Amino acid sequence: MTEKQDISPSDDRRSIDPLLLDSQLCFSLYSTMHAFNKTYRRVLKGLDLTYPQYLVMLVLWERDELNVSDICDRLRLETTTVTPLLKRLEGRGVLRRERSKQDERQVIISLTDVGRTLKEQARNIPHCMAEALECSLDEMIDLQGRLDRIRENLSKHL
Amino acid sequence: MTEKQDISPSDDRRSIDPLLLDSQLCFSLYSTMHAFNKTYRRVLKGLDLTYPQYLVMLVLWERDELNVSDICDRLRLETTTVTPLLKRLEGRGVLRRERSKQDERQVIISLTDVGRTLKEQARNIPHCMAEALECSLDEMIDLQGRLDRIRENLSKHL
DNA sequence: TGAAATAATATCGTGCACGATATATATTCG
DNA sequence: CGAATATATATCGTGCACGATATTATTTCA
Numbered sequence: 165m166t167e168k169q170d171i172s173p174s175d176d177r178r179s180i181d182p183l184l185l186d187s188q189l190c191f192s193l194y195s196t197m198h199a200f201n202k203t204y205r206r207v208l209k210g211l212d213l214t215y216p217q218y219l220v221m222l223v224l225w226e227r228d229e230l231n232v233s234d235i236c237d238r239l240r241l242e243t244t245t246v247t248p249l250l251k252r253l254e255g256r257g258v259l260r261r262e263r264s265k266q267d268e269r270q271v272i273i274s275l276t277d278v279g280r281t282l283k284e285q286a287r288n289i290p291h292c293m294a295e296a297l298e299c300s301l302d303e304m305i306d307l308q309g310r311l312d313r314i315r316e317n318l319s320k321h322l
Numbered sequence: 323m324t325e326k327q328d329i330s331p332s333d334d335r336r337s338i339d340p341l342l343l344d345s346q347l348c349f350s351l352y353s354t355m356h357a358f359n360k361t362y363r364r365v366l367k368g369l370d371l372t373y374p375q376y377l378v379m380l381v382l383w384e385r386d387e388l389n390v391s392d393i394c395d396r397l398r399l400e401t402t403t404v405t406p407l408l409k410r411l412e413g414r415g416v417l418r419r420e421r422s423k424q425d426e427r428q429v430i431i432s433l434t435d436v437g438r439t440l441k442e443q444a445r446n447i448p449h450c451m452a453e454a455l456e457c458s459l460d461e462m463i464d465l466q467g468r469l470d471r472i473r474e475n476l477s478k479h480l
Numbered sequence: 481t482g483a484a485a486t487a488a489t490a491t492c493g494t495g496c497a498c499g500a501t502a503t504a505t506a507t508t509c510g
Numbered sequence: 511c512g513a514a515t516a517t518a519t520a521t522c523g524t525g526c527a528c529g530a531t532a533t534t535a536t537t538t539c540a
Contacts, residue, residue: 182448183441185380185396189462190358190451192469194377195398197355198527199476200348205528206480216496219352222343232519238343240353245497247520252495269505269518283341290340293348296479297472304347307468310461311350317456318357322364356497363498374526390489403527405490410525427488427535 193311207292211285217253218286220246224259224275225283231270258282351469365450369443375411376444378404382417382433383441389428416440 185191204215213221216239223238224230230238236246250273253259258279264270297304343349362373371379374397381396382388388396394404408431411417416437422428455462 183380183383183444185377185384188380188448189455189457189466189469190362191377192466192473193351193355193358194373196469196473196476197351198398199473200351201527202480203476204348214495215348215352219343219349222341222346225341226343233517240356241496242498243519244499244521249496267506267518271519286341290346296476297347298475299347299472303468307465308347308350310465311347311354314455314457315350315354315357318354318361318454321454322360359497372525391487399526400528401489402491402529407526425488425536429489 203293203296207289211282212256213282216241216245216249218289220249220253221258221279221282221286224273224279225286229272229274231264231272233270235273253279361451361454365447369440370414371440374399374403374407376447378407378411379416379437379440379444382431382437383444387430387432389422389430391428393431411437 181187201215204218208215208218211218219239220235223235232243232246232250235250236243239246250259250261254261258276260274260276261271262274264272294301294304299307339345359373362376366373366376369376377397378393381393390401390404390408393408394401397404408417408419412419416434418432418434419429420432422430452459452462457465
């Protein structure tokens with residue numbers, strides 16, 4: 165039989181050694197993000213979207229006909245991430261990619277009818293996620309504020 | 323000249339439409355995680371480790387000679403993620419992968435001398451990150467607790 | 481004992497995520 | 511005007527991250 169040993173560190177070292185996994189805020193962030201992602205995978209399966217793809221759709225549902233940089237800025241992602249993402253979404257038929265007539269450097273992203281219709285199917289997703297979180301609206305807003313502040317602090321130090 | 327337009331949604335819609343990007347806790351988590359990752363990339367450059375690789379090292383510095391599943395459990399990652407990660411770390415010479423004699427199914431991961439030495443070079447990293455965060459210890463601990471609770475809630479709903 | 485079930489790890493395919501770099505268009509300024 | 515510079519997007523290479531699946535070893539139990 166395989167002996168199941170306790171692989172967690174003992175508590176008395178917690179406050180002493182800063183190199184402990186469980187004392188690291190970033191690891192909480194990292195693992196919670198993955199848990200979120202897994203839940204979204206399940207919730208978004210019906211829409212056949214990944215979470216980053218869903219984020220692009222959120223941005224476009226708010227304002228259509230953005231260029232690639234606008235979407236990068238909004239999602240704080242690099243063009244190297246977003247360009248292929250947009251191509252996949254174009255392949256799915258939810259958006260179009262067209263060079264701007266005014267500035268041939270820009271590629272304008274616009275929703276197709278299919279992409280717009282998808283929004284109706286997405287209506288219930290935030291509610292769905294909020295339920296899985298078991299978290300009050302107040303706490304969500306508070307948490308969001310704290311995270312956003314940390315993100316801005318980290319961005320400054322780049 | 324390229325006109326710089328405001329691509330953020332107007333505030334009056336914030337509390338009305340739940341499909342707004344900036345009203346979503348998960349997006350704060352997602353983008354803050356990326357900001358963390360970028361900072362770690364800079365801080366870990368000297369050790370020639372990625373952030374997930376650093377996490378594996380943290381686990382092994384706490385307790386050596388774990389098998390693959392132990393590390394997966396600890397990091398809450400799948401074996402599909404961890405196995406190649408460990409192979410890369412083995413290639414770097416910081417750890418060894420050996421089949422257990424007692425149970426040939428298990429692969430025991432143990433630190434090399436190089437891997438142990440690396441810990442000394444990592445000593446200052448948590449301090450470094452804490453500075454970039456500009457966040458009090460109390461707030462960090464509080465935030466960690468909230469995130470961990472959310473992660474456990476999400477895990478339940480899988 | 482030996483077939484079925486379980487467990488540990490690995491392989492494969494897809495999709496992020498980003499740094500380094502390339503390319504094409506637009507703007508600036510001598 | 512035209513060379514230098516800046517901007518917008520894309521290409522390439524590497525490393526996660528995970529679901530589906532395969533492989534091998536161990537355990538269970540008929």
